[in-house]
Amino acid sequence: MNFVKRGITSVIRKPGKTVILLLIVFVLGNVISFAVSIGQAVDNAENALRQRVGVAAMLEADWQTLDEVSQSTGEYPEPGVLTPETMKKIGALPYVKDFDYTIDFGLQSKKLKRFYVREENRPISEDGLEYYNLKGVNDPEIVDLKENKIKLLPGQGRTFNKQEMESLTYVALVSQKLAEINNLSVGSKFQLDNVIYDYSDIEARDGMSTSAEADGGMKVFASQTYEFEVIGIFEPVEQKKSSGNNNGMDDEYLTEEAQNRIYVPASVGEASAEYNYEQSVKMDPETFKDLSKEDLRYYQNLYILNDSRDIEKFREEALALAPDYYMVTDTAKAFDQIAAPMKSIQSIANIVLIGAAAAAIIILTLLVTLFLRDRRHEIGIYLSLGERKLKIVSQILLEVAAIAMVGIVLSLFSGNLVSGGISKTMLNNEIVARAEEQEEQQSGGSFTTYTSTLDWMGYGNNLSDEDLTGAYRVSLDLRTVLLFFAVGIGTVVVSTLVPIIYVLRLNPKKILM
Amino acid sequence: MSFIQVQEAGYFYQDGDSRRFILNNVSCEFEKGTFYAILGESGSGKTTFLSLLSALDKPRSGAVIYEGQNIAAIGAENYRRNKLGIIFQAYNLIPYMTAAENVRVAMSITDNQLPSDPAAVAYNLLDYIGIGKDKADRTVNKLSGGEQQRVAIARALATNVDLILADEPTGNLDEEMENEIIEIFRKLAHEHGKCVIVVTHSGEIAQKADTVFKLRKGNLEPYERLSEPVQQQ
Incomplete structure (x- = not known):
């Protein structure tokens, strides 16, 4: 007992x-x-x-702080340049699952037809010029693909190989819609132009717009044509519809942006930027005398974190590495909202x-x-x-x-x-x-x-x-x-x-x- | 060396600044094989004296010595667990357990060496003191007062101890039952060599005990009986 x-x-x-x-x-x-x-x-x-969502973050210039500083000091501070080396260092932080810094640039074409959700969205243009945003990636596997923002169609090609990344090779991934309306398939070729307009001439004439779109008659200072080979066809993964009451205009714009985006190796973007720089210096030496060719390269950084709970640690350590007047924007808040x-x-x-x-x-x-x-x-x-x-x-x-x-x-x-x-x-x-x-x-x-x-x-x-x-x-x-x-x-x-x-x-x- | 020695044990209750003395440096000795009765009127300190012997309380002065060792050194809990069995006036059995289970509770608590089949020992003990198997398996609240007191005695014996203390064990019993219980105590002392100490105000017990003390105004005195103790039948 x-x-x-x-x-x-x-x-x-x-x-x-x-x-x-x-x-x-x-x-x-x-x-x-x-x-x-x-x-x-x-x-x-x-x-x-x-x-499922993951957490994406990027470093951007903190314009609000820059404005505040300029208002209090009377001088607008220089935000500094976020170099590829710094972006790589930030990418090596332990919280980062994936990252890339892409060189984003634009090219144009009279031959390649741009995709529009509705035909009435197509701008009226006398010269039939269409503009394209190209994404020059440094990660050959393409972060958008790894993060399921785009899907490579089965049997429809591949991503970039080592040789294409390391040497200047004009290869591209295009969307299924763009491929369809332009009869493109893997192995097809298409051309895009890098055109430098003589905007100084326009300014001299009326002192107003510098946009070629605004003035079809603008004088071409120099141009270069690149021929791309299609190595892959992708489909953008449908994004959530916006909740705004602007009749879905944002959604259409976003869809068109995704469908007309062309992925190329970063070296293509760098070559394009270098040509722009060289021609711009020739065209307007006074303006460009203090600028280097790196200044005309616009890099977009993107960091995918392992865990959204690491966002504050990432922010702290990334800002410590970044130049002054930068901030980290992230999608964690958007998740918190939903x-x-x-x-x-x-x-x-x-x-x-x-x-x-x-x-x-x-x-x-x-x-x-x-x-x-x-x-x-x-x-x-x-x-x-x-x-x-x-x-x-x-x-x-x-x-x-x-x-x-x-x-x-x-x-x-x-x-x-x-x-x-x-x-x-x-x-x-x-x-x-x-x-x-x-x-x-x-x-x-x-x-x-x-x-x-x-x-x-x-x-x-x-x-x-x-x-x-x-x-x-x-x-x-x-x-x-x-x-x-x-x-x-x-x-x-x-x-x-x-x-x-x-x-x-x-x-x-x-x-x- | 005496089996139990009480050495100048004093006890008082503190009431504010004043003290109410219950025991005044009481000394006495107890031996095995003897049936002791301690007589006293209500409030004479009988129960306090028994609580000191059973280590349910500590003397304010003096000591209780068990086989030459101060029970404070043995440890009150250890002493109660292994050296003595105690029987209360109100039986103090666990009401939702059977008679046999009540006996086995004590057996499970002691550290003393016991036979390997505790159930059989419990039934045998109960049988020895007059509780058959049919009653041994009843919950104790279904037994009469006399039967419950027998169960309490069996429980006190179950741990194989030499010292049996009882506090007014026949206080709630009729005369016939009282006699039967007294006989059991006598047998335990004389046949089994136990030291049985009973505090009581019963003259019947005093008449049948081997040695009688009387507690009066906190002092323990030998009690002169009118006749010799009644011999075992």
Whole structure:
């Protein structure tokens, strides 16, 4: 009849108290299970969504700070140049999963037809010139491809090889739509022109526009034609539609940008920039005398992080490496925006969890103490027989833990079941409330969610409310079970601390004699 | 060397600045194989004296020596667990357990060497003091007062100790039952060599005990009986 058997006998032979304790643990356990399940479901959904979305970041000149400095000092500071070497150093930070610095540049053509979502989007141009944005990549595997922003069509070519990256080779990846309207396939060739206009002549004439588009009659100072071979055909992965009320104009523009984008090795962009520099110096030596050829290269940097939670560490370390007046923009905030309803539910669940655990500790402490007061005679007998206090405490803990364990296990399933239904409804209500709030905010004028360069690059928030509700699933995974048991058993153990002190202070003589 | 020696044990209750003395430097000795009765009126300090002998309390002065060793050195818990069995007026059995289970509780607590089959020992002990198998398996609150006291005696004996202490063991029993219990105590002392110390106000017990002390105003005095103790039947 050791303390274990005594405990079991007590639990079995005193069914009234056992049932009362079991019911209370079951009810409180349900509330705790409800909160833990929601918390875990939010964590799981967040992890899944973050993994799907990833976190993209880039360094840009901090124009706002530059303006502020110029206003206070009267001088506009130079932001400094973010060199390829610095971008590589930042790319080597441990938080970076993938990165590239691309040289973005434009070329034009009278022969290659540009893709437009609607034909009426096509600008009226007398000379039939079409403009193209080219992305000169340094990563031959192309970060956009690795990040699933574009898909290489099966059997439709490849990415760049080592030789193409290291030597100046005019090879390109084009979109399926661009390929279709221009009858291009892998191995086909197309031409693009690098044209330098004599804008000084225009300025001399009317002192206004320098845009060739604005003045079809602008004089060509120099031009060079490049012939590209198509080595791959890709399809842009559809981006989330903007929530703005600008009749989808942003979406169309974004689609057209993605479909008309041409990927080439960075060396092509560098060669194009070098030709621009050389011709510009010839055309306008006064303006270009203080500039180097590197100054006309425009690099776009992009960093994909391993984990969105690293964003602040990345920001700190990247800014330490970058020149002054740079800032890090990222997509983490966009994710937070879409995940806000889920976070709101999680914070409710956390409050419920803390409240339920506190209530459980108070209620169980009182209940166990009351039950022990009823059993002080029995405890006095054990003490008079010389039983060790540790064993008496162990017996009480065992009894409470055994009953609590049954209640906890039962409530784990029922609480999880209930939380699945309730929290889904709560999440949907939160989403509706947020949508209404956004609608109110937007009712004053045009509004779009495409707000940063990263958005325009296709790295903005690409999640919909359906993705959110789809990823949110209350389930009984190992982590949920372990966390629930940890909270449940922890609560029970803390609840028995006061009763244990009560037992340790008992004096058998006072009880029995 | 005496089995138990009480050396100038004093006990008082502190009541603010004043002290209420219960025992005034009491000294006495107890031997194995003897049935002792300690008589005293209510409030005379009988129960306090027994609580000192059983280490349920500590003397404010003096000492209780068990086989030459101060029980404070043995450790109160250890002493109660391994050196003595105690019987209370109110039986103090665990109500939701059977008679046999109550006996086995004590057996599971002691560190003393016991036979390997505790259930059989419990049934045999209960049988020895008059509780058959059918009653041994009943929860104790379904037994009569006399039967419960027998279970308490069996529990005190179950740990194979030489010292049996009893606090008014027949206080709640009728005369017939009282006699039966007294007989058990006598047998334990005389046949099994136990030292049985009973505190009581019962003249019947005093009449049948081998040695009687009387507690009066905190002092323990030898008690002069009118006749010789009744011999075992």
